[in-house]
Amino acid sequence: MTNEAIIQLKDIDVTFHNKGQTVEAVKKVSLTVNRGDIYGVVGYSGAGKSTLVRVINRLQKPTAGSVDVNGQDILALNSHDLREARTKIGMIFQHFNLMNSRTIADNVDYPLKGGKLSRTERKEKVAHLLDLVGLTEKATDYPAQLSGGQKQRVAIARALANDPEILISDEATSALDPKTTSAILELLKRLNKELGLTVVLITHEMEAVKEICNKVAVMEDGEIIECGDLVTIFSQPKQPLTKDFINTATQINQALEKIYRQASTLGLDDHHQLVQLQYVGATTDAPLITELYKRYEVVSNILYGNVEILQDTPLGNLIVVMTGEPDKLKAAWQYCQDAGITITHLKPKKPGVA
Ligand SMILES: Nc1ncnc2c1ncn2[C@@H]1O[C@H](COP(=O)(O)OP(=O)(O)O)[C@@H](O)[C@H]1O
Ligand SMILES: [Mg+2]
Structure with missing residues (x-):
């Protein structure tokens, strides 16, 4: 090219x-x-x-x-x-x-x-x-x-x-x-x-x-x-529409829809947070999740995982429930961000609220 x-x-x-x-x-x-x-x-x-x-x-x-x-x-x-x-x-x-x-x-x-x-x-x-x-x-x-x-x-x-x-x-x-x-x-x-x-x-x-x-x-x-x-x-x-197109193409929107439907069973509170982790390149999920546990005693339960290969570059997406003490969760988030991982807190709508 x-x-x-x-x-x-x-x-x-x-x-x-x-x-x-x-x-x-x-x-x-x-x-x-x-x-x-x-x-x-x-x-x-x-x-x-x-x-x-x-x-x-x-x-x-x-x-x-x-x-x-x-x-x-x-x-x-x-x-x-x-x-x-x-x-x-x-x-x-x-x-x-x-x-x-x-x-x-x-x-x-x-x-x-x-x-x-x-x-x-x-x-x-x-x-x-x-x-x-x-x-x-x-x-x-x-x-x-x-x-x-x-x-x-x-x-x-x-x-x-x-x-x-x-x-x-x-x-x-x-x-x-x-x-x-x-x-x-x-x-x-x-x-x-x-x-x-x-x-x-x-x-x-x-x-x-x-x-x-x-x-x-x-x-x-x-x-x-x-x-x-x-x-x-x-x-x-950067733009909401771009994010929406991408989340549909990577099946994230479809996965989230299912997860949100059962959100009440996840027991989300300040000790249990639903997050999306996104990483580019060689980073892989398993060592990261082990590391979060070893460092912060944060347990990550994977609800959905997907790796796309774009132009020979892997793009990983995980939807997880992170469980831990609120201050440890915060530190775990920081650790992810420092490792170049994009982390987004997902907040399901309350059932019955459109
Ligand atoms: N020849 C035309 N005369 C009047 N309006 C048009 C004409 N061609 C397209 N439009 C309008 O321009 C806008 C963009 O259309 P278009 O380029 O076909 O969009 P897309 O290909 O993204 O669906 C639409 O609102 C469409 O109605
Ligand atoms: Mg057209």
Whole structure:
């Protein structure tokens, strides 16, 4: 991975005026994607993600701001140069957008029409692209004969036909089941590695980001509220929305829901505290818990544990009930913090209180 910027958006505003209504879909967004990044843009529906990425290839003209792609000022291009620039930016979507009356091979061939390749070269190119996405056997089939995951592979092959340097994936896995989603994400990761393809991955699921992205931006109400490299964002999220996305992706929210439902059985008081411990890198849970007992006679009962591997870095999460004298608990907390562990006191709501 280099640090050469391939996409630079600066102070982008997109404002829509519709039937007397004004919608500020994107507000003052700046974003730099480096060559070779798999950059995740995550946010709920309506956050402005699609509008923002459509600015990259000028499918959407921004109301304000500048767009630099591959060293070109996209907003200054004439229509011929824009068409040329767009061939270097592939796009895939949730609903695949395949032509149903044409074979798989014809779908992939479509963007090559009117280009420089001869008929034979095009045939070879299509065969190569289908091989790349593992669909050689399906060349003469029609889209209706394919599963969702296979259709998305066709869309990927088609998006790669003109050897783009950038692939924009707008919710491309949102209509797929989890297993198929993982397979498509793995394919994107492989294309990133093998072809040096830069990927911008738009999604409402942090799980997808977690699997393959090295960078992530979180969007809310038209703004990027937090962005950075994946491990930093996952280990030190600042915004509540980012924390919520992460806690869902790491199954913490699901675990907490169960724990809170049975909170009354935990006997929480000032001697029994429910806490979340989060650590990055080589720290492991077992020695820590032994250490807390040896030093402070604090007993830790693990209710939930999880280790994620993000970009080869382990990120551990534990939910424990710590039992001990209040002043010893305090010292134990300090010990954890000094060891670089993020510790959060969890307070279940009282039963019956919404
Ligand atoms: N062409 C348009 N005209 C008017 N409003 C639009 C248009 N496109 C998007 N919007 C609005 O802009 C906001 C952001 O939409 P969008 O970029 O599609 O969000 P996301 O992709 O994060 O779901 C929404 O409020 C949406 O209704
Ligand atoms: Mg969208």
